[in-house]
Amino acid sequence: MQAAQPGVGVEIRGAVSGKYKDFYARRGYWPLWVEKDRIGPQADALLALIADSELDGLRPRAYGARDLQKLIDAADNSPNPKVLARAELALSKALADLVVDMRRPARGMAMRYLDPEVEPRDPDPSDILRTAALAPSLKDYIQTAGWMSPFYMQLRKARAIYLDTWGDLPAITVPADVKLRPGGKSPDIARLRQRLGLSDGTAYDKALVERVRVFQRDHGLKPDGVAGTMTVAALNRGPRYYDRLLALNLERARLLPGPWTRHVVVDAASARLWYYNKGALDGTMKVVVGTEQTQTPLMAGMIRYATLNPYWNIPPDLVQRNVAPKILRGASLKSLNYEALADWSADAAPLPQSAVDWDAVAAGRREVRVRQLPGAGNAMGRVKFMFPNDLGIYLHDTPQRDLFAKADRHFSNGCVRLEDAQRLGRWFFGKAPTLDGDAPEQHQPLPQPVPVFLTYLTAVPTAQGVQFLPDVYGRDGI
Structure with missing residues (x-):
């Protein structure tokens, strides 16, 4: 200056x-x-x-x-x-x-x-x-x-682009009971052309195919150029519906910090994670998040420590549905790399398998604490990053690498499985956290606690503008 x-x-x-x-x-x-x-x-x-x-x-x-x-x-x-x-x-x-x-x-x-x-x-x-x-x-x-969060500013710009692209088009209803295809001619196609702002006519020509593809791409649909059921339904919702959806997602993004705050963002809708520092995006990765039944919640906290060589405390409903039936079919806790414990305290005593009424557990009449021992096959992988909360939600490594290749990654019980836990660990600590021997549950405090925000963005900015994602958790309510 x-x-x-x-x-x-x-x-x-x-x-x-x-x-x-x-x-x-x-x-x-x-x-x-x-x-x-x-x-x-x-x-x-x-x-x-x-x-x-x-x-x-x-x-x-x-x-x-x-x-x-x-x-x-x-x-x-x-x-x-x-x-x-x-x-x-x-x-x-x-x-x-x-x-x-x-x-x-x-x-x-x-x-x-x-x-x-x-x-x-x-x-x-x-x-x-x-x-x-x-x-x-x-x-x-x-x-x-x-x-402001980069998500907020990108969505803010995307909202303006969306309204400029789709907001002023005619509010014409396209018949929902027919599938309109390239090469066809009909009065219904004429209505589709009007709805998308093209010249009058009844032909499903190349210009209409491309316009349908652009609309599909912007609205999270397969861009095949065919006006099928889902595409027509999206068209008939109209731009006001999508503008309200953009406004809702802007309010969600408003809760996120700006990039000058060192922090992590997990988006449960797109199943991705980002981390920021000193005004810039330092990295991003895929994650696996909760299913529709076991949703990853909207929450924010401080990641304070990492746990290396972790146990996995198996949720009681999974013990009932998965573990108890295996035991009743002849498996052993040892063969499954599990152990049963007397209670949920930090120093709970192990229980012999024979001391548990597994029929009662399988029937839901009794709960028993079961945890998976550390190791290569542990569901937590090698490390979990903890921001203490009573829901038992955290970020963690995972041995199930195949899930990251899927487009839809809603498979967890609510926790966040990381595509590259080691890379995120290096970012947290400045170097890769290392084990001190082979003892389980080794806690290492972060040099500085880092905020983490678990959000849910069903409208995301793209290079062209915006894309709308499926409302997997049914939270939009629009």
């Missing part, structure tokens, strides 16, 4: 008050927006973000964009310290107000917070400005809304 007039700092010092003074005093009243006696281009970036804030569910007029522009023009036309300081402080206040409103979650968003560090709160204006001042480029930080 180029130096400003020394008098600008004097004027800021005389005019600033409240929590804004905390920010400016710590930097010797050095301006954030004034560069070489002019308001810098970061101000234009802020005005552009405000102008589009309807996409965030906000009112652009609430941030005084017209008054800000007048102050900027006045500073450009008469760059004296008093005028520059007035514009400087007005821009700082507008940025702080916008950040607070963009970060504030909508009421009723069903995220469970396990630790105070991850709970939403209105950030202090001095903290907002201090973070902005630390960015390598304030203009870039504002243009990308660096205080």
Whole structure:
């Protein structure tokens, strides 16, 4: 940043008050927006973000964009310290107000917070400005809304593209009881052409095939160019339905931190994981998440330690459905690499297999704690990453590598199975965590706890715009 007039700092010092003074005093009243006696281009970036804030569910007029522009023009036309300081402080206040409103979650968003560090709160204006001042480029930080999750900003852009692409097309209903195919001719095809904004006609020609493919790709359907049952149903929902779906997913993404916060995001809808640090995406991988019956919950917490060489405490319903029948058919706990325990305490005593009424367990009349011993075949793999919660949800390694090749990866009992647990471990620790001998359940605290957010995004940004994913858990309710 180029130096400003020394008098600008004097004027800021005389005019600033409240929590804004905390920010400016710590930097010797050095301006954030004034560069070489002019308001810098970061101000234009802020005005552009405000102008589009309807996409965030906000009112652009609430941030005084017209008054800000007048102050900027006045500073450009008469760059004296008093005028520059007035514009400087007005821009700082507008940025702080916008950040607070963009970060504030909508009421009723069903995220469970396990630790105070991850709970939403209105950030202090001095903290907002201090973070902005630390960015390598304030203009870039504002243009990308660096205080928001990249998912949020990508979906925000995708929403605008979607509305521009599909939002103004005719609200025409396409008959749902016929399958329209390339090469055909009919009045129903004429309605399909109108619905997709093509020229009048009754032919299912190449232009219509390509337009149907684009629509299918954007709406999470197989892009075969055939207007079958699912494609027609998506068309007949109309753009307002999908805009509401985009708005819902924006609210889910609003709960996620910006990339300058070191954190992990798990999306249970797409079954993927991302991890961020220092303003950038450090990596991503596939995951396996819960089934429709054993859903991975919406929750956020702090990953505090890794457990190497872990046991797997088998859920009681799986003991009833899977373990007990095997024992009754003649298998042994030892052959299965399992052991039964007297209770759920940390130092529970082992139970002989003969001491358990397996008929009662199989019938659901009795529960018994069974765990799988550590080893190559353990369902937890070699490591699990723990953010303590009463649902027993965590991130873990897995020996079932074949599941990562599947497009739909909803197979777990709620926990998150990692495609590359060793890589994520190196990111957490700065090096690969290693065992100290062969003892089970070796706990290693992370150098610094890392926030993890388990979310559910059924609308995801793509290079072309947006794609809608199946609502596997039935949470959208639209």
